[in-house]
Amino acid sequence: MDVVLLGSGNVATHLGRALVTAGHRIKQVYSRTEEHAQALAAILDAVVTTDLAAIDAQADVYIISVKDDALAGVAAQLPPTLRGVVVHTAGSVDMDVFAGYAVDYGVLYPLQTFSKSTPVDFSSVPIAVEASGEAVLLRLEALAGNLSNRVFRCDSKQRLSLHTAAVFACNFTNHFYAIAADILNKHDLDFDLIRPLVLETAQKVMKHPPKEVQTGPAVRNDARTMEKHLELLETNPTLAQLYLLISERIKKM
Numbered sequence: 001m002d003v004v005l006l007g008s009g010n011v012a013t014h015l016g017r018a019l020v021t022a023g024h025r026i027k028q029v030y031s032r033t034e035e036h037a038q039a040l041a042a043i044l045d046a047v048v049t050t051d052l053a054a055i056d057a058q059a060d061v062y063i064i065s066v067k068d069d070a071l072a073g074v075a076a077q078l079p080p081t082l083r084g085v086v087v088h089t090a091g092s093v094d095m096d097v098f099a100g101y102a103v104d105y106g107v108l109y110p111l112q113t114f115s116k117s118t119p120v121d122f123s124s125v126p127i128a129v130e131a132s133g134e135a136v137l138l139r140l141e142a143l144a145g146n147l148s149n150r151v152f153r154c155d156s157k158q159r160l161s162l163h164t165a166a167v168f169a170c171n172f173t174n175h176f177y178a179i180a181a182d183i184l185n186k187h188d189l190d191f192d193l194i195r196p197l198v199l200e201t202a203q204k205v206m207k208h209p210p211k212e213v214q215t216g217p218a219v220r221n222d223a224r225t226m227e228k229h230l231e232l233l234e235t236n237p238t239l240a241q242l243y244l245l246i247s248e249r250i251k252k253m
Contacts, residue, residue, distance in 0.1 A: 001024050001025070001059075001060040001061055001143060002024075002025050002027045002058070002059045002060045002061075002084075003016075003019055003024055003025065003026050003027065003059060003060065003061045003062075003063060004026075004027055004028045004029075004030065004055060004056055004059040004061070004062045004063070004084075005026055005028070005029045005030065005040070005044075005046070005063050005065065006030040006031075006052075006055070006062060006063065006064040006065065006066065006074060007030070007031065007063075007064060007065035007066045008029060008030075008031040008033070008036040008037050008039065008040040009036075009065060009066075009116075010114035010115055010116055011065040011089050011110065011114050012029075012040065012063070012065040013040055013043070013114070013116050014110075014114045014116075014120050014122070015063065015065065015089065015110065015122075015147075016029070016040060016043070016044045016046075017043065017044070018120075018122040018147045019146075019147065020044055020045075021122075022146040022147055023146070024143075024146070026041075026044040026045070026046040027046060027047065027056050027059050028041075028046055028047045028048070028049060028055065028056045028059070029041040029044065029046045029047070029048055029049075030048075030049050030050070030051075030052065030055060031048075031050060032050060033050070034048065034050050037049070037050060052074065052077045052078065052079070053077075053079060055078070055079055055082065057079060057081040057082050057083060058083060058084075059082075059083075059084045060084045060085070061084050061085050061086075061087065061143065062078075062082060062084055062085070062086045062087070063087055063088075063089060063108065064086070064087065064088045064089070065088070065089045068090045068092055068093050071088055071090060071093050071097050072097050075097050075098050075101045075102070076101060078101050078102060080101075082102065084104070085102075085104045085105065085106060085131075085136055085139060085140065086098055086101075086102040086104070086105045086106075087105065087106045087107055087108045087140065088107055088108075089107070089108055089109055089110065090107075090109065090163075091109055091111075091159055091160070091162060091163025091166065092159075092160050092163045092164075094156040095107050095130050095131075095132070095156050096156070098132075103132075104131075104132060104133070104136045105131070105132050105136070106129065106130050106131030106132060106136055106137065106140050107128065107129065107130040107131075107156070107159065108127060108128075108129060108140060108143070108144060109127065109128040109129075109130075109154070109159055109162075110122070110125050110126070110127050110148075111125065111126040111127070111128065111162060111166060112125045112126075113170050122147045122148055123147070123148055123149050124148070124149065124150065125147075125148050125150065126148065126150040126151075126152065127144040127147065127148045127150065127151050127152075128152060128153075128154035128158075128159050128162065129141055129144050129151060129152070129153055129154070130153065130154060130155055130156060130159065137153070141153075177191075177198065179239065180194060183232075201213075211253060214250060214253075216250070217229070217247075218246075218247035218248075218250035218251050219250055219251070221251060226243075226247060229243060230243060230244070
């Protein structure tokens with residue numbers, strides 16, 4: 001298929017590479033920042049534009065990978081002459097953001113965290129698809145199936161729940177790693193010391209329901225240990241409050 005990418009960030013970069021590897025052609029890369037568009041277009045052998053009015057109208061698919069709060073604005077500026085399917089890759093934006101702006105539209109949501117510098121094996125990335133009609137859905141399933149072995153249908157409400165769960169499982173978890181690193185650094189200890197612990201925890205939830213492998217003082221209701229932890233955190237009331245909140249949630253669960 002001939003594809004136009006609108007966006008040049010982490011998702012667009014990995015998706016573009018995966019599409020090219022799968023034999024598709026990236027005809028054009030759009031970004032508001034020409035430097036960013038040029039960098040991605042050079043990798044994908046594509047034409048650059050910073051003008052939505054200049055988007056190639058003859059592509060098969062238009063994939064919009066921009067910030068969630070910018071999607072509606074981009075949709076409203078799409079040329080009315082586009083002949084292909086228009087999709088976005090966001091987890092929390094309803095498919096109907098395209099209603100009135102495109103005839104055939106949908107969603108291609110890869111459930112993964114992306115960084116430009118870190119390779120991703122797209123074949124194992126779950127991809128949620130949704131479309132404005134059955135024929136369009138079949139086209140998107142075929143496209144997604146070229147990239148991944150885990151393609152599934154998912155409506156906008158289900159996708160929002162996926163995205164919310166992903167924030168807890170990925171973004172919040174990583175923030176907790178950052179908190180742990182700060183605590184260790186303040187006491188002249190290296191984060192590398194708990195990397196085996198992080199790995200073991202991740203490996204457990206690959207095989208068991210998370211509730212079944214929960215450990216720590218909260219699940220044991222070890223009040224004295226939690227008091228000591230709170231004493232350590234007394235100079236940071238925000239962290240102490242967070243510790244209490246999460247501990248109470250673990251006990252209730």
